[in-house]
Amino acid sequence: MADGSSFSFDTRGLVTSVSGAKGSRLDEAVGQPALDVLGLLLAASGKGGSPVLQLDAWRDGEDTVVAAVGSAASPGTARAESAYMSSAFDKSVAGIELYDADLRLLRSNRAARAVRGARAEDLTDRSAADLDAGLRLSPLLAEAMEPARACGDCPVVERDVSKGRRTYSVLALPLREGRAVIGAAAIVHDVTENVRAREERQLLAAVHARVGTTLGIMRTAQELASALTEDFADAVTVDVVEAVFHGEEGARPPVSSRAPLRRAAFSAAADFTSLYDVGEPSRFLFPTPYTQALSDLRPRLLDPHGSPADWHMHDSARADVLRRSGVHSMILAPVVQQGRVLGLVCLYRGRRDPTPFDRRDLALAEQVTARAAVHMDNARRYTRELTTAATLQRRLLPHHIPQLPALRTAYFWKPGGRTTHWFDVIALSGARVGLAMGQIPQHGLQASVDMGRFRTAFATLARMDLPPDELLAHLDDITHEMQQEDEAADGRPQPEGESTRCLYAIYDTITGQCAVACADWPAPLVTTPDGDTRPLDLPVGPPLGQTSGYERTCTTLAPRALLTLYSASMLRPAHGDDSFALLRRAAGTAAGDAQAACDNIVYALMDDHARGHGGGAVLTAVVRRLPEGDHVSWTAPRDEAAVARCRARARRQLAQWGLDDHVFATEVVISELVTNVLRHAGGEPHVRMIRNDRLTVEVSDESSTAPHLRHARAQDESGRGLLIAAALADRWGTRYGDRGKTVWVEQDLTAPDDA
Structure with missing residues (x-):
């Protein structure tokens, strides 16, 4: 008799029916004594040792039904298995519930009753659908009992079911009697702590990967706000102390309520109104939890409706925004680095996530802002270095461009993110003027130092009245020596693709002749008085520092012609546009006006962020003849x-x-x-x-x-x-x-x- 087989016998002890035993000797057992049938069952199950048959028996009207549920090798094994089944059900830390074919609850253990928060008598014989209010299992159980799934091997379905801040992993599986599905079972594990730990690790990993990708303060703040609003907060604002934007150190606590801050970032995953737009000055009134966090540097976990009402009175505008946005929980975390306040991060939960923040979330927010503070301080230091370098470079550029009677000039200069540009206009003997432009292949303070050295060398050589090609040859030697000095100091060669470049032109206001030589620099544009703009036909020499020779080109410029010198960064393509065509068009629309031509070029090219970030230089000159x-x-x-x-x-x-x-x-x-x-x-x-x-x-x-x-x-x-x-x-x-x-x-x- 196989597991799941059964037979019935009447009050006389004679077998009346047999099921689940097709093809065995029990098919002929109808009418025989039930005791003889039990003997046959024991003989069929024994394979060595004392055969043990495990049976279930129950009344079905006038008959008694006996069903085989298994067999065991020995009586001890059978007793142990029976004790295990009983202990595993009652003592299991996982919740276990058994349902019949109609999905009515038959039995549940202590752990399952604790999950539902109900007594056994309140749960037994109730349908799974009625119990879904506490733990939604009915769709899962119905899916597990589908015939297509029930006939497979170990059909198991996994789901996560949330109840407040508790998260459960549920295994639903069918109960079979032979090939027939007679019910379902649910095994429920409380995985709340595991899920929260995983979510916390994911948030920290996201902050680590996505925050601090650049050295911009605004960008870093926005990356932080965006990372926090994915799965943690409904809305995040980041306010930064104004001095930090200029590269200065953060404020020492306590931060006064009059200290200027600026909204650096805002991100919301739900309907949320920000009191200030990004980039605007932001203000926190005293006394409020915001100013308290900026004073004692302790993060705060608040229920805005349960907090003392007096701070709402002091900051009614912000309290009204929180109320209209449905905020029910918030965290205020100061951004602190080495004891100085860089800013304040505010996290809000509202209608999207009804679960309020807790102390564990507060600790996580504090850990996140501590990481962000490092990136923000790095951005501040970088800003300070760039500001110092840009200021030094501006001081190294000519303060007063000589305005000769036969020459009118205009210029534009912007520090770059990767290179340092410079230009110069030098009055030479014999009513001549020298126009120069070049770049140093790095940025920062070291580039400022090299720029000063290079421009001093250039000015000295120019005032020796050297022709352009000879001057570049001398600069080539000087650049080579500077590179060797830098390599000796740093212990590493100059990276490939980074070169010192320069162009030098001398214009004679008496003859109108212009002599030009360049070291890997774009050819200047010449715009005739009627607006025709063309690049000067010029042999382009190699970058400086390669011990090479250079050639000069001489041409005669018509009176009132426009000569335009520009850095290669101005030609960087952006959004697929033709930057050189834009440059030519801008120069050609302002023939005869150096300042207008310079402005047109800047407006046409530097408005794009990609080109603007790289910096650049433009020098325009309208030439005339000396009477x-x-x-x-x-x-x-x-x-x-x-x-x-x-x-x-x-x-x-x-x-x-x-x-x-x-x-x-x-x-x-x-x-x-x-x-x-x-x-x-x-x-x-x-x-x-x-x-x-x-x-x-x-x-x-x-x-x-x-x-x-x-x-x-x-x-x-x-x-x-x-x-x-x-x-x-x-x-x-x-x-x-x-x-x-x-x-x-x-x-x-x-x-x-x-x-």
Whole structure:
């Protein structure tokens, strides 16, 4: 007789029916004594040792029904199994409930009754649907009893059922008698602590992965608010002390209610009204739990309706917002790093999550804000370094761009996130001007130091009147030495792709000629007076520091042409646009106006965040020609009488210009410089006088020998010429050309001549 087989016998003890034993000898047992049938059952179940058959018996009308529920190897085994079944049901820490085929509760153990909070007599014989109010199991039990599931092996269905802050894991399985399903069982485990621990780990992991991805204070605050509103809070606000946004240290507690804070982030997963918009100043009135948390730095767990009513009176606007948003629980957690207050995080629960915060949530919020405080302080330190570096870089840039009569310039400069840009405008001798732009391949304080070193070297070389290609060659050597010094100091080579770049152009306001050379820099744009804008055809040399040579291009610019220098960061594509086309169009719409062209370029390109974050520089210059009446030149013969004739011609020219006060100094300078050419150089002396904001006297010859400024002794009869010329001038120097050199002397026309 197999498990689940049964037979019935009447009051005479004779078998009346048999079920579940098809194909066995019991099929012929009807009419036989029940005692003989029991013998057959014992014989069929025995496989060695003393056969033990486990039976259930019950009355069914006038008959008695006997059903085989199993067999055991020995009587001891049968007793142990029976005792185990009884003990496992009654003493199990898991709740166990048994249901019949109609899903009416037959029996439940102590743990199950504790879960439902009811007595046995209140539960027994009630349907699973009636009991769903306490623990919703009826859909689960019905699913487990479906025939398609019941005929499979171990059909088990798992579900999580929440009741307040308690979470249960339920196993529902069918009860079979043979192949027939006669009921269902539910095994209930309280997994609340496991679930909460897992949720806490998930929240901490989310904060670790998603907060602090950048070094921006606003971004860090918003990342924190977004992470907390996914599964923990309905709404989160983050307010930061105003000084922290500027890189300064946080406030020392207690924080005054008048201390300025600003709303840095807001996130809500439900309908919630924020009292302040992100970016606006936020204010917490005293005395309220908000100001108390900022004073003693202790996080607070509050029921806004159960708190003392006086703080609602002091901050009625905030209390009204909480009431309209349905907030029933809130946590106020100060953001503190090294004893200084960076801000305040406020967490609210309302209609989305009816479960109030508890002390465990308070401890979790404190742990989260402690992690966020580290990221926020890192962002603050980064902001302070950037601010310091940007301030230093601004101080290193030219404070006053020289506005020459024949040149009008405008510029834009913004510090970048990865590179440091610089530019310069230098007034050169001979009514010429130098325009330069470059970049250092890093940012921060070290880049500011390198920028100062590099720009000083550039200005020194530029004032030596070197042509653009030669100047870049010298800068190449200097950059190579700086790189070697940095590698020796840091112990690591410069990363690939990070290079020092530069462009240098010299414009001659007399001839209109512009000479340009570049080291891996975009070619400048030239805009004609009619608005046609094209890049200058320029050979692009390698970045500086690679011991390379450079070539220069010379072109003649038309009067009122616009020359635009720009950094490569301005051409960074954004949203698929053609940045170079935008640049050309912006420059072409403001021909003849340097400031308008610069503004147009900035508005067209730097409004995009991707380009704006990278920083950049723009330098625009509208060129003009020096009027013909403001310069004069001549070549003198090689004889001693030429000195007197040069003085006389200079005197007449100064009279025409109305510069009679400068006659004496100019005559002395011309006499000495022409005499030096006749005595110490070759070729005929060539004299040029230029009047703009300065009076310049130039004397050129065909010799490349540099003049030497020396102090003659008292008994010497010569050697004082250049010294006298330098004493009468504001500035003097020597520049070299393709043939020979030029000695120039400048006198300032904006101040009275004291010579």
